[in-house]
Every structure is written in structure tokens, then in C-alpha cells.
Amino acid sequence: MTDLLDRARARVRAAGGRMTGQRRLILETLTALPAHPTAEEVHARAARRDSALNLSTVYRTLHWLEAEGLVEPRRFRGHGRHDHFDLAGAHGQHHFLCTKCQRVLEFDEPQVEAVARGYARRHAVKVHEASLVLYGLCAECAARRAPVRGGSA
Amino acid sequence: MTDLLDRARARVRAAGGRMTGQRRLILETLTALPAHPTAEEVHARAARRDSALNLSTVYRTLHWLEAEGLVEPRRFRGHGRHDHFDLAGAHGQHHFLCTKCQRVLEFDEPQVEAVARGYARRHAVKVHEASLVLYGLCAECAARRAPVRGGSA
DNA sequence: AACATTATTGCAAGTAATTTGCAAATAGGG
DNA sequence: CCCTATTTGCAAATTACTTGCAATAATGTT
The missing domain is CATH 1.10.10.10 (Winged helix-like DNA-binding domain superfamily/Winged helix DNA-binding domain)
Known part of the structure; x- marks a missing residue:
């Protein structure tokens, strides 16, 4: 730090x-x-x-x-x-954004850098930074929106 | 179209x-x-x-x-x-941005969706969209900035 | 086909986030 | 300690987008 x-x-x-x-x-x-x-x-x-x-x-x-x-x-x-x-x-290079509660979670994922290197090689470009953003529902919002099957009946 | x-x-x-x-x-x-x-x-x-x-x-x-x-x-x-x-x-889901000439190139890359699925499974979230953005120098700008070794001497 | 209903539009004014001009302040070299 | 260019605070400006409202027009109904 x-x-x-x-x-x-x-x-x-x-x-x-x-x-x-x-x-x-x-x-x-x-x-x-x-x-x-x-x-x-x-x-x-x-x-x-x-x-x-x-x-x-x-x-x-x-x-x-x-x-x-x-x-x-x-x-x-x-x-x-x-x-x-x-x-x-x-902080983590990549992010998950909950489209319902707006929460932002950071994460790192070496595979993304591998994808970036592959792209750089195939297209003859230089890549200095790779940023993946995932949009969806976080665990809480997903659970609230789609309750366990047979849950409320 | x-x-x-x-x-x-x-x-x-x-x-x-x-x-x-x-x-x-x-x-x-x-x-x-x-x-x-x-x-x-x-x-x-x-x-x-x-x-x-x-x-x-x-x-x-x-x-x-x-x-x-x-x-x-x-x-x-x-x-x-x-x-x-x-x-x-x-259009392509992912993008490459040249930080010098501002060019934007689109591309698709199934591996990214695989990373997204992996993240979703491990963190119990739902992912609806994944967007990878690579920042760097496009082929032209990279060539101009770092000429072939021994080129200008 | 005319009519009623209510979503949608144009216009003008408003807003939020960021940027800029400029005179005053100050970091860092001599 | 002084000089000079860099950086700062302040206020006004700008950019990109949003909103209120009266007028317009799309669609269901007759």
C-alpha cells in the first residue's frame, strides 16, 4: 500500500x-x-x-x-x-457490475491477459492494458429475483 | 443487417x-x-x-x-x-483502442465468454454481458513508434 | 373514416460533471 | 534568500445530457 x-x-x-x-x-x-x-x-x-x-x-x-x-x-x-x-x-484489473444494485466487484483473471496476448500477436498490435467488465446480477440480487425452485409455493 | x-x-x-x-x-x-x-x-x-x-x-x-x-x-x-x-x-462484443490514434477495432473472442461463465459459476452471479477492452497501440502506431531494429541508423 | 386516448415529440430551459482563464501563491534550483 | 516557472484557488464557461410542458400523432374503438 x-x-x-x-x-x-x-x-x-x-x-x-x-x-x-x-x-x-x-x-x-x-x-x-x-x-x-x-x-x-x-x-x-x-x-x-x-x-x-x-x-x-x-x-x-x-x-x-x-x-x-x-x-x-x-x-x-x-x-x-x-x-x-x-x-x-x-486494485483488481477487471470488474463485475450488478445491473440491479449497482454493486461493483473487482477481480483478477490471468486468462484475460492470455486472451490479450493472443489478440496482440494475431493483429500485430501492442496491448498495454486489458479491462474486462461483466454485467449481470450479483449473488444477492440473483437469489432475490429467481428464488429456489418451488420456494414460495 | x-x-x-x-x-x-x-x-x-x-x-x-x-x-x-x-x-x-x-x-x-x-x-x-x-x-x-x-x-x-x-x-x-x-x-x-x-x-x-x-x-x-x-x-x-x-x-x-x-x-x-x-x-x-x-x-x-x-x-x-x-x-x-x-x-x-x-457489432463485435469486444474492443481494441489505440491510445495514440484513437482508432477503435471490434472483435469477438469466445474465450472471453468462457472466462465470464467461469466467474459466474465461482461467484454464484449471473452474467448477462461481457465486454473486454484492450488499450494499446494499433499496428500502424506501433510500427511508427518502434521502427524495425537497425532501421534508421 | 372520424374520434378519443394517451404515448411521444419539439422546444427551451435546466443540470451535473468537468474544464479553463487568470491572478496570486509557492516549489525548487541557483 | 531570490528568481522563475509551475501550480493553485476561484469563478465563469463548457459539454453532454435531461426534463417540463404544451402540441402532435399513433393506435384502438366505434
């Missing part, structure tokens, strides 16, 4: 950027928050430590971190139209 | 919706346009046939078609923050 933070700080330096208090705070906030927060959520949480922190600074910092490859932006269907941000490598 | 249109029309009927001129036009426009157009693009093209067609009608129709399962919405990183729409089943 903090190891990620250190890597991030080193990279920020290497990129020739200035390590301002705001950037440090935003980076730390990203490690403290649960997965895929929105810019508003990062701002709300970081503002607990620096109430002067501006939302546009959060947006600018997140985009800068993204350009440096330190943050991965994501968008989820059914979650309005805002962006979500994760420290690169801090 | 027109087979898709017919299925769509039947479904619209079955859903109890009225088959208005605008809906027919939007549906036909979706089959005529290249993959994943934005609402603006659908509107622009459809307006060539009915200049009175309003953009909000396009949005409402696309969302309604989505609710009926006839249209699949997508969002691509690096393509601004608008939604893209495709007639369900009209």
Missing part, C-alpha cells in the same frame, strides 16, 4: 513535477479510499485534512497522474456519468 | 411502444452508420432525412431502445465523455 505511494512519489519526481502539498495529499487520499472513488469523493475526503483544497486542483492532479501512468480512470455504466479513479495497480 | 432492423421493429411492437416515424428513422440510421456512433452523430445523420428531428428525441429513443435491450451503450476512454450506441448484436 504505502509501497505504492512511494513508487508514485518517485515517479512524480522523475516526471519533473513539483511535489506540492496538494499532490501529496491527493496521492495519500487515493490509497486511503476504497476502490474507484470519483473526483468529488477524493476531494471530500482530502478536504478533511486541507479544507482549502479546490475541486479543480483534484481534477487537474488526477489527470496529471493519469498522464504519468499512476492513476487509471474508469467509467461504469449505470453510475451516472462521472469518472472514477484508481491508483495504478492498487 | 435488415434482419436486425426487423427484429428490432418486432420488439418495439411487443414492448407496447408506438412505432413513430422518428423511431423508425433512428433505428434505420443505426444500421446505416458505422459502429458506435454518438447521439449527436445519430442525430446529424438522421436529420438528413428529417430536419425537424430533435436531439432530445434521439436521446430519449436511444435510452428507450437500451431499456428494451435493442441498443448497447458504450463508453470509450479518450473519446471525450459522451456515450456511444450500437444496435445489439450488430
